[in-house]
Amino acid sequence: MSGPAVIPRISLTWLLVAQLLVIVPHLSHLPLWIVGLWLGCAAWRIQILRMRAGYPNAWVKAGLMLGVAVGVLLSRGSLIGLDAGVVLLVAAFILKLLEMRTRRDALVVIFLGFFVVVSAYLFDDSLLAALFSLLPVTALLAALIGLQQSGVAAQPWATARLAAGLLLQAVPLMLLLFVFFPRMGPLWSLPLPSERALSGLAESMAPADIAELSRSGGLAFRASFTGEVPPREQLYWRALTFEHFDGRRWSQSAFARLPLAPAWEKQGEPLRYSILMQPSSQSWLFALDVAETSLENTRQMSDYRLQRGRPVERTLLYQVTSWPAAVREPAGSSDNLRRALQLPEDGDPRSRAWGAELKRQYPQPEQLVQAVLGHFNREPFGYTLRPPRLGLNSIDDFLFETRNGFCAHYAGAMTFVLRAAGIPARVVAGYQGGEYNPGGDYVQVRQFDAHAWVEYWQTGKGWVSVDPTFQVAPERIEQGLEEALGDEQSFLEDSPFSPLRYRQLTWLNQLRLGWDNLNHGWQRLVLGYQGAQQLQLLQRWFGRIDARVLALSLVGGGGLLLGLLALWLFKPWRRERDPQQRLFQRFERLLARHAVQRQPGEGARAFAERASLALPVQAQVIQDFAAAFEAQRYGGDGVCPAALRAHLALLRRALPWRSAATRDP
Amino acid sequence: MRQQLKQRWQRWLGRRIPPAASVRLSQRRIFIVPTRVGLAFALALLLMLLTAINYQNSLAYALTFLLASVFIVAILHTYRNLAGLMLKAAGARPVFVGEQGQLRLRLESSARAHQAIALGWPGTAYQTRDVPAQGVSECELSLPALRRGWLRAGRLRVESRFPLGLLVAWSWVDLDQALLVYPQPLEGELPLVAGADDQLDEQGMRALGPGSEDFQGLKSYQPGDSKRRLHWKAYSRGQGLLVKDFAALSGRDPWLDFEALTGDVELRLSLLCHWVLQLSERQQPFALRLPGQLLAPASGEQHRDACLRALALFGTPG
Known part of the structure; x- marks a missing residue:
């Protein structure tokens, strides 16, 4: 570096601003003491700037570093891994700014700052986060420019304007690189952020779990159909099935983890759609019955769910074709059927007795199922998210005493009774319905759309799905949870300000749907722009795509853009040589x-x-x-x-x- | 080999950027490469790209590409900061050997502002100047004067790392500037031929015996003494008011004669230089004779400068 080694004031000012802007997006997942460290160091640094304090000496620096290491160890449990790594990175950024004296130090701080911005993307890559990150990037660039400015006359805002101008001029080239730069798979696997509290379906289910989900307005996935969107009551999104009941909880059987492709026949018209799935940290995908997907590393399991090789940790886009009228396992396999008849050793005697009695009354499984559904319909069963507490014999208590519950209660109870009557049955968990977004022509499915229903097996017909909840609260299926709950006021009662609660306000609803549509586009076009999507898009433009086309596009397009920019910058037509x-x-x-x-x-x-x-x-x-x-x-x-x-x-x-x-x- | 390459480079530069009193930096004259900081930045970008690939994170890709594009766009900006700048030689004051020669430069902008322009000779500390839009900025560069005669300023490096410091654009400019360096004045005996104007024919060149008309030393100030002869240096040392006392150099104008001295040419020139200065200070008309040159008796600044110039250029070609 030429010139004096001291850091110009402008650069320092922008570095302090950048520090604030860089750290703010991290606040949600950083331990609290980092914030304290940051405020302390920033105050100290400002005092140094005002000549009221000195630089930290070697002992203080060593102490701070040790303190940070211990702090990370205590709050993160280790010094490695992404979460600990990010805390260390932020701490390094804070401490380096404090001890920075020379231009070289300032450069290190600026480069560290860019890395901290990148690490924030790993935790939050929403549209808002992306737009916000332009601020710290501009401030860091302004600090970089400030390092070159010698004049005391330079103004902080002019420097920031120059930085913003540089960024704006770089945008066309950035877009070109973004579209054409070849995407490849991860070179090695890296730890992922773990601290994201994800709500969603789990591998086992007690009724309370579904009630928990119903409190969340979080997005589960969005589905865009090619052609007509099927009516709401046909949208049963399968996630997984529960075959094992221990008297309280329904859970996935160990057998379901084996990749045994079941037999099924395609029938009727297929539905084609794509699903943009939010991260779930689980490896099953959502689809309508019976689904096939071209997504790599994904297969259909024995219970017709789609299972991916590794958990969904990032937004995932996949294409699905479903045959709603397909016949599943008409012959049946003895193993599968045996598992679908499992019941606990004892407990719930009244339900078992009722099942046995139904079996006597209705020799045909179809009639028996209709009788159970009719029972739910006729008797005074109620739909509520605040069910009364159930005793040790939960199925008995629900069926004969409380008679109030929601989908998980009904699905569990019905499966139990069918099994008691000798009909193979299982609980299917997933989502039902979803909200149609007319602006973007897609269905958005939220956590409160979580649902459980029943499928039973019948010789010749295979597996047949039925939904007992429909008998009790048809509006849940036809309209949605909020309508089904009616006056209960329990819909999203934990989030009084969720815009989802105010859907009756037209303008607010429009705004909400528009915003969701924007985010949908963002996720599909920007976040989802990885290998397959890139190939698809480029093939649509160029027909055939290979390394030569990519290189030519990058070089040619880049040259063209730079040429245009140079023309605009130099304006040769205006030049008047003295x-x-x-x-x-x-x-x-x-x-x-x-x-x-x-x-x-x-x-x-x-x-x-x-x-x-x-x-x-x-x-x-x-x-x-x-x-x-x-x-x-x-x-x-x-x-x-x-x-x-x-x-x-x-x-x-x-x-x-x-x-x-x-x-x- | 190295020397040869250097010469070839200098010749090539001479053709490409010929010496001129004013040089406008244009496309042909500006070179540009990334700095070490730029290379470090590229390395940081590579790390960011690896993060983007491994986490399959589109935003990390986007930021990496954005910063890479800023880097590329900065080429244009760094170049533009130098392009169109006009450098002009703004004269130089002659100096004595051993002093620092000051060369004045004018940086002129015909259109936009140019920020943080660094100027200097290779191996010296560079000076940094901002040139306002359509404005002028002056800059004084110092150059050690080691030998008398014309001191050619040589090629000057003009560079700019603005705005990001990731790239450096530079040019080698020869403003065809030269600086006259006088010999270093040295105190010593007065090499003169007194009244040579009328005795020249009879006496030829001859050194006078020492003392009689020489600088005698210092004596204390008496009212009526010329203030021009006050020895301010002694006064500032607290030795009271002293006057430089010259033995009467009355009547005839002294002739300073190169041949009246013995010894090495440079030494003789230094002595003559000292006396040219001394006599000029006293406003004593004098003549200067160098082999093949005669400066007729006169006084005044012009005469002094002419004498010093003659001393500086004595024996040098041109």
């Missing part, structure tokens, strides 16, 4: 031809006087030109090349046409 100077150079050349060379550093007047001595005949014309030039150049006279040109023409006429003898060699 006309006075040009004319004076012509004057100089003219006299040089007559053996009067201008000496280094010789002024116009001195040169003219010397030339007048050498060329006494033309003395007047020479002096006239010099006088006019000086008057225009250094006097207050306006710039008038025409006048100079006239003087020059007179001189040229006055001089002999050529004096070859004295010409320059």
Whole structure:
């Protein structure tokens, strides 16, 4: 680096601003003591700037570093891993700013700052977070520019404007790189942020879990259909099935983890759609029955769910084709059926007895199922998110005592009764319905759309889905949870300000749907722009895509964009090369031809006087030109090349046409 | 080999950027490469790209590409900060050997402002100047004067790292500036031929015996003494008011004669230089004779400068 090593004030100012902006997005997941450290160090740094405090000495620095290491160890449990790594990175950024003295230190802080911004993206990559991150990036660039500014006269805002201008001018090139730069798979696996509290379906279910989910307005996924969106009551999004019941909880059987592709026949018209799934930290995907997907590393499991090789930790986009009318496992496999008849050793005697009695009454499974559904419909069963507490025999208590509950209660109870009656059955968990967004033509499914229903097996027909909740609260299926709960006021009762609660306000609802649509586009087009999507888009544009096309596009497009930018920056059509100077150079050349060379550093007047001595005949014309030039150049006279040109023409006429003898060699 | 390459480079530069009293930095004259900071920045970008790839994070990709694009766009900006700048030689004051020569430069902007322009000779500390839009900025560069005669300023490096410091654009400019360096004045005996104007024919060149008309030393100030002869240095040392006492150099104007001295040429020139200064200070008309040159007796600044110039250029070609 040239120049003095001290950091210009402007740079320091912007670094302090950048520090604030860089750390703010991290606040949600940083331990509290980091905030304290940051405030303390920033205050200290400002005192140093005001000459009221000194730099920390080696002992203080060592102590701070040790303190940070211990703090990270205590609050994160380790010094490695992404969460600990990010805390360490932020702490390094804070401490380095405190001890920074030279330009070199400042550069390190600026580069660290860019990394901290990148690490924030790993925790939050929403549209808002992305837009916000432009602020710290601008501030960091301003600090970088400030390092080059020597003048005390430089203004902080002018520096920031320059930084913002640079960023704006870089945008077209950035877009080009973003679209064309080839995406590849991860080179090695890295730890992921773990501290994200994800709500969603789990591998086992007690009724309370679903009630918990119903309190969340969080997004589960969005589905865009090719063609008509099916009616709401047909949207049963399967996630997984529960086959094992221990008397309280329903859970996935160990067998379900084996990848056994079940038998099924495609029938009827398929539905084609794509799903943009939010991170769930689970490896099952959501789809309508019976689904096939082209997503790599994903297969259909024995219970018809789609299972991915690794958990969904990032927004995931996948294409699905579903055959709603398909017949599943019409022959049946003894193993599968046996598992679908499992019941606990004892407990719930009344339900078992009822099942046995139903079996006697209705030899046909179909009739039996209808009888159970009819029972739910006829008897005074109620739908509520605040069910009364159930005793040890939870199924008995629900069916014969409380008779109030929600989907998980109904699905669990019905499966139990069907099994007691000897019909293979299981609980299916997933989501039901969703909200149609007319602006974006997609269905958005939220956590409170979580649902559980039943499927039973019948010879020849295979697995058939039924929904007992529909008998009790058809509005849950046809309209949604909020309508089903009616006056209960339990819909999203923990989040009084959720815009989802105010859907009756038209303008607010419009705003909410519009915002969701924007986010949907953001996730599909920007966040989801990885390998497959890139290939798809480029193939649509170019037909065939290979390394040559990519390289040509990058180089050609980049050159074109830079050329345009250069044109805009330099505006060659506006350039006016100092006309006075040009004319004076012509004057100089003219006299040089007559053996009067201008000496280094010789002024116009001195040169003219010397030339007048050498060329006494033309003395007047020479002096006239010099006088006019000086008057225009250094006097207050306006710039008038025409006048100079006239003087020059007179001189040229006055001089002999050529004096070859004295010409320059 | 290295020397040869250097010479070739200098010749090439001479063709590409010929020496001139004023040079406008244009496309042909500006070179640009990344600085070490720029390379470090590129390395940081590479790390960010690796993060983006491994986390498959589109925003990390986007920021990496944005900063890479800023880097590329900065090429234009760094170049633009130098392009169009006009450098002019603004004269130089002659100095004595051993002093620092001051060369004045004018930086002129014909359109936009130019920020943080660093100027200097390789190996010296650079000076940094901002040039306002359509404005002028002056800059004085010092150059050690080691030998008498014309001191050619040589190629000057003009560089700019603005705005980001990631790239450096530079040019080598020869403003065709030269600085006259006088010999270093040295106190010593007065090498003169007194009244040579009328005795020249009879006496030829001859050194006078020492003392009689020499600088005698200092005596204390008496009212009526010329204030021009006050020895201010002694006064500032607290030795009271002293006057430089010259033995009467009355009547005839002294002739300073190169041939009247013995010894090495440079030494003789230094002595002559000292006396030119002394006599000029006293406003004593004097003449200077160098082999092949005669400066007739006169006094005044012009005479002094002419004498010093003659001393400076004595024996040098041109």
